[in-house]
Amino acid sequence: MLNPVNGPEIHISFAPRLGLFVAARHRAGRSAVVTDGASTLGHVVESLGVPLTEAGRLLVDGRPVTPAHVPAAGEHVEVLGVERPQPVPGAPLRFLLDVHLGTLARRLRLLGVDAAYESEDIGDPALAAWSARERRVLLSRDRGLLRRRELWAGAYIYSDQPDEQLRDVLERFAPQLAPWKRCTACNGPLTDADKDAVRERLEQGTRRTYDVFAQCTECDRVYWRGAHHARLEAIVENALREFGGAAA
Numbered sequence: 001m002l003n004p005v006n007g008p009e010i011h012i013s014f015a016p017r018l019g020l021f022v023a024a025r026h027r028a029g030r031s032a033v034v035t036d037g038a039s040t041l042g043h044v045v046e047s048l049g050v051p052l053t054e055a056g057r058l059l060v061d062g063r064p065v066t067p068a069h070v071p072a073a074g075e076h077v078e079v080l081g082v083e084r085p086q087p088v089p090g091a092p093l094r095f096l097l098d099v100h101l102g103t104l105a106r107r108l109r110l111l112g113v114d115a116a117y118e119s120e121d122i123g124d125p126a127l128a129a130w131s132a133r134e135r136r137v138l139l140s141r142d143r144g145l146l147r148r149r150e151l152w153a154g155a156y157i158y159s160d161q162p163d164e165q166l167r168d169v170l171e172r173f174a175p176q177l178a179p180w181k182r183c184t185a186c187n188g189p190l191t192d193a194d195k196d197a198v199r200e201r202l203e204q205g206t207r208r209t210y211d212v213f214a215q216c217t218e219c220d221r222v223y224w225r226g227a228h229h230a231r232l233e234a235i236v237e238n239a240l241r242e243f244g245g246a247a248a
């Protein structure tokens with residue numbers, strides 16, 4: 001823990017984006033912090049309020065160090081933000097969203113991005129274990145959840161507005177977009193469906209008007225092109241215009 005009396009004093013500065021996590025006195029340039037002389041820099045950064053998922057490169061007197069570095073007296077530490085787009089090595093890019101991010105989950109799925117989400121609150125330990133088991137980047141606005149050691153990877157969601165949340169995730173991780181290829185209800189992949197095969201499940205107007213059908217391979221829900229709400233079309237168009245990806 002930070003010890004205000006005995007330890008070495010270091011100077012630390014944070015990237016502007018990290019300002020919301022730290023006390024006001026750490027927001028403008030370098031500020032002094034007294035450490036206990038044994039804690040790692042990762043621990044010091046977390047103790048000051050920054051989830052390590054949000055810290056990018058750590059520099060000591062201009063040299064990169066790992067979070068395991070133990071700061072010594074007089075060092076100047078810079079905590080940068082994560083690089084954007086942020087590489088996520090070691091697994092296909094996929095996400096897990098906490099219980100508060102249902103709208104964002106549906107929008108990511110709309111764009112074809114693999115976004116697991118459970119509308120029931122299964123609790124932090126279960127979410128963290130899920131992230132580890134399936135190697136999913138956990139998205140959350142809960143700093144405590146993002147500090148759990150079991151997490152495979154995580155990212156703080158800075159906005160409480162779904163439009164901004166979506167732009168943030170697309171900009172940060174640059175996932176490949178494939179709109180209308182994933183079930184917004186369950187995250188399952190969609191497959192082309194034969195109209196005759198799903199005929200009895202459609203209302204008469206739909207049966208007459210729409211010809212291209214897709215069906216969820218996991219929950220059997222039926223989708224048809226042209227029946228999408230204009231708002232969803234706009235979300236897809238905006239995302240493709242700004243962040244590219246496969247054509248709709």
Ligand SMILES: [Zn+2]
Pocket residue numbers: 183184185186187188216217218219220221
């Ligand atoms: Zn489904």
